[in-house]
Amino acid sequence: MNPQFLLSKLKLLTLTIFTLVLSYGVQASHPSLVITQSDVLEMRKAVIEQGSFATAYGKLKAKVDLQMALPIEVPVPKDGGGGYTHERHKKNYQLMYDAGILFQLNQDKTYADYVRDMLLAYVQLYPTLDLHPARKVKSQNPGKLFWQSLNEAVWLVHTIQAYDLVYGALSAQDIDSIETKLLKPVALFLSQGQPSTFNKVHNHGTWATAGVGMAGYVMDEPEWVEKALYDLEKSGKGGFLRQLDELFSPQGYYNEGPYYQRYALLPFVTFAKAIDNNDPQRKIFEYRDGILLKAIDTTIQLSYDGLFFPINDAIKSKGIDTIELVHGVALAYSLTEDPGYLDIARHQDHIILSGDGLKVAQALDKGLAEPYQFESVAFGDGSDGKQGALVIMRSQLAGDQALLFKPAAQGLGHGHFDKLTWQFYDQGKEIVSDYGAARFLNVEAKFGGRYLPENESYAKQTVAHNTVVVDETSHFNGDVEVGNLNAPTLNYFDTNQFGTIANGDISSAYPGVKLERTLALINLAELEKTIVLDLFDVRASAEHQLDLPLHYLGQLIGTNFELSVNTEQLSALGSNNGYQHLWLKGRGQPEQGLAKVSWLNENGRFYTHTSLVKGNEEFLFTQIGANDPYFNLRNEQGFIRRVKDKKQHQFISILEPHGEYNPGKEYTLEAESKLTGLVHGEQGDLTLIKITMAGMPYLIVVNQSADASTQHSFQYQDKSLSVNGRLAVYALNNF
């Protein structure tokens, strides 16, 4: 028997025991999902005292009161995302949930009646509905109230809680019709009505299982809870627990990246809380060594200046104040009482009206918050944590800086073909950027608010990222299935007083080509400066054209080599794989030595990218926007370093933040790069980079050996030096 089979057997056994011992823990008392009766008692006390919880209550009440003054609208479904009926039904579940909470807190039956009336309106509507008219053709998961069942599951997650909250105020007759004509049919539609979605180990599956499982608790359908946990066949191959096993790495990183991680978080957090309240014996928060808490914490770590790192299909303005993470942080604080979470909660500035929300509010009121610690860390990818990694490097030496390095797995359908790409952030802004998703969420005029065609044709393509493109084709030839099967390898990650460094490689992005990159965020303590060191090695069995793009945000200040600029006419750089969307603005071929490109970011700082070139790298300057008939793309700038007919090439470069442009106060400091020397050498397994910065000679030592667990000593220019771990930096003047 293979271990997988054993595991599922074991789960079935566990299940049987639960069945016998616990009667599934399903109880008739209400509310009993995320919010329990004892929570309610505490919260009722808090709303009549001064404090941020009472303030939040007052705000929500005012908002809901305004809405309740209007007639209830439960329209016949018609529109897709962003359209009126879509938005109305979304608003309705939120309203029912909020009114349900208010009823529990102030015991004013008006609120329960409002929820009841809306539920009864749905009771009238729902049985008349066929599949949604705006569903996608051949969709695997159409909804009835919404164009896709994902939204329907979200509706159920909220509505079942609202129902639970007002249950005590409903007549038996209303209970009967709400359950039999609305809630049970919705739960059945979302479970047995769409097995492929319900059983899928994917965030759509999480919403469905969360909704159905919670419906099981509330309406005394213990089988539904089991199915939610173990899949429709109770096989353990799908279901909520399998999702917890597979969707997160052991460190709590979610395969699709932070944008989807925070979205996926809400049903996990919600259903887990309901499980814990109903079946504490399942110890759901201890499951997989506390994976849920790790997932919440990782989501926070994957942010910069309040916004998530925009890898894969990410909309850039999404950040840690997102409602999903408000719930997540409340839970994390409730579980750990770690005061760092209060720092995040303070930034979120949103108290939720739940038992956990109350704990956060009271702790904030007591001033218990302490700074949350953002760290340099490599998040292993994949359910085993070994499908590459997403690496975050941070430094506070010269402003708040972060570097993201992505030797991470493909990340399923929302993943981008961007193996080994990087991003850089400084002083609150993106400097070396990632396009993110090409989408105007819910803006009907922009392709119905869905992902734009340019998301496929540009944003996902390799050239849209800061990593090597071979022969103008994307990684895995743009095939997501192949990508899902082939992750890069994280060879090492290390962080010490000199900075943070990581190395990753992948040999499957292109046949016969190995891509290997070392990236380091290095502290030059004496100068109170940080720099980024980037070594990108390409080794191939045949000759290729190699392009290494760098997308920067800002205005080009200048180059130290001549450019031939297309001033009268622009053409697209290529015809496929994203190249068709780049205007070629100019080109230059620097001579041997240091090739510099400088730009000025809106944060008022200058950035100079210096490449060590041998005269065979061409620099192509680009602007996004060609072949964009609907003006869907942002017209951002970049440059591509290109070499041709190469079996082997090493792109060596340093990014240097410097100076300040302050036209408001009329001063400009250090507008020019201070890097005057850059020499690359190797000595056994050591890579030695000698730089001269602001007149100071530095030696950067990278230990590339297979094992760097012990200190490594070596001779350099008659001096005995050593490197402990992967990285050392010597200020040579200090000898």
Added chain:
Amino acid sequence: MNPQFLLSKLKLLTLTIFTLVLSYGVQASHPSLVITQSDVLEMRKAVIEQGSFATAYGKLKAKVDLQMALPIEVPVPKDGGGGYTHERHKKNYQLMYDAGILFQLNQDKTYADYVRDMLLAYVQLYPTLDLHPARKVKSQNPGKLFWQSLNEAVWLVHTIQAYDLVYGALSAQDIDSIETKLLKPVALFLSQGQPSTFNKVHNHGTWATAGVGMAGYVMDEPEWVEKALYDLEKSGKGGFLRQLDELFSPQGYYNEGPYYQRYALLPFVTFAKAIDNNDPQRKIFEYRDGILLKAIDTTIQLSYDGLFFPINDAIKSKGIDTIELVHGVALAYSLTEDPGYLDIARHQDHIILSGDGLKVAQALDKGLAEPYQFESVAFGDGSDGKQGALVIMRSQLAGDQALLFKPAAQGLGHGHFDKLTWQFYDQGKEIVSDYGAARFLNVEAKFGGRYLPENESYAKQTVAHNTVVVDETSHFNGDVEVGNLNAPTLNYFDTNQFGTIANGDISSAYPGVKLERTLALINLAELEKTIVLDLFDVRASAEHQLDLPLHYLGQLIGTNFELSVNTEQLSALGSNNGYQHLWLKGRGQPEQGLAKVSWLNENGRFYTHTSLVKGNEEFLFTQIGANDPYFNLRNEQGFIRRVKDKKQHQFISILEPHGEYNPGKEYTLEAESKLTGLVHGEQGDLTLIKITMAGMPYLIVVNQSADASTQHSFQYQDKSLSVNGRLAVYALNNF
């Protein structure tokens, strides 16, 4: 005798009386310029108490102490703006001034000694200097320490104050060498050494007269004060008073616009304060009906969300926290005790260590600040206030909105060819934008930090603005001399509960062409919406091509008419007058009716521009950036409405802010324009605009008659209506 002659006679007479009675008010006591001995006594008390003045003192002391720990550097002049010696000499005068203040406040002689040592270093250097090596060829006003004498005058304004502050601690010998070898030679160089600049009625002249006049007070050279006030010949044709007469309109508007107005302000404020302290009988603050106070107040009014409206050669990040206006606001508060100025001071967050600064600090500490009132106002232009006007319209109905309309005069050498242009601001952001100046201030790599060539070739040209271009040539054919002689006419300005409206025209921008524009910022109270109404009339004696550009900031969301987009290749739109810098991205020719263009600004709001067209207007979509070999321009978007072979045309349009895009919170509201009807008609002198907005019919009535001082009644669809003043808005449903 003409009145001008009489006036100068009168001034000479006054002067003679002063000479006899006051001995010019020049006194031997120090300090006696901006800061007096009695100020010093109050300030000494304040720095040893708690409060924001003491905090500011502590901050300045820490900053200066750091600098004083370093060796004094007084380098031989070499670099132009932004270069090392330039910045060092700028830093030095500020340091001497600051150290001088600190000496007065804490009486620690170390600070006086530092100023003395630096002055003595200049005593060594200055006599050895010839004209600055980096001066412009054939420059009228080279400096010695700086490449232009403007900076040298600023140096003197600061240094003479520093000297005055430490005078009491200097030995007679040091006084002698500092005065005879440095300060007097500098003052002579800036006065008789460059008569054309000193006598010029221009901000360069103001700095020179301020520096020389203050030097006269401090070094007992009463003649210098007279020359500073009345010009080198004491004729009254130039000099400080003439500058007060001519550089500001009666409302205190400075001909070159707010960017230069705030710059010009500092020598006015500084010298005026010194005059008031030394010669109170001159009642300088009452001069020309309190023109200086008006100038300060107008500078504040010419800002939006803390930044100055960027008309003419303006760098956009300049705002009301600029040091010049910090001094201005301190003076304004000291003169008026108007608590609105404290609101501005609070925003500035910068307490200056002077007598006026102390008053502001103490008032802020007492919590006396009240909101400053930004108003809708037409600032008459020119010294008589009749050279057109700069019009600001504001509304708080639907967010903080401002509209700038510019039927203003050319504004000298920094003026743009943008007669009747407009700008629009909403929710803290520019929506309909002005390029401002093409310049990276002090960034050496960008054309030495000076105005870029693209400032002439693009930023100043008419097509870079939001106003009509005839036959692809700029206003006045781009001739600033012609522009300076021909101002537009402000025909009316009115503001009432319905909104704010103004009309201006000009017949001299193009021979045989009259341009007339009516702009209104209109409140639709019932909908809690505002809209902009724009009626642009062109009447010519011959047929012309007429272009009306609109430069918007944001991403194009869509048009309601078909576009033919250049997807594979872009070409420049034209070859001259700024057109060579615009890429033509696409074009469309909407049919008769409403032509809509929508965009999304980074503030998260949508904007729809609706034109009433007859099928003969073409829309050309552009992006800035063609013929830009050094990547000097920002790549912003716009569209140009074009009609050909027209003797007469009216561009009729409405700008409508609407909705909200919030991908962070995942909602999108009202992404589509609600304007469904727009009918334009005339009834005698009345322009009647009927619109339908969100299903609500409105009638907008504009009284275009020569005199609208009385109420005007009229019949409309069997109803008796009236308009009081220029503008009325009727919600037709309300009848």
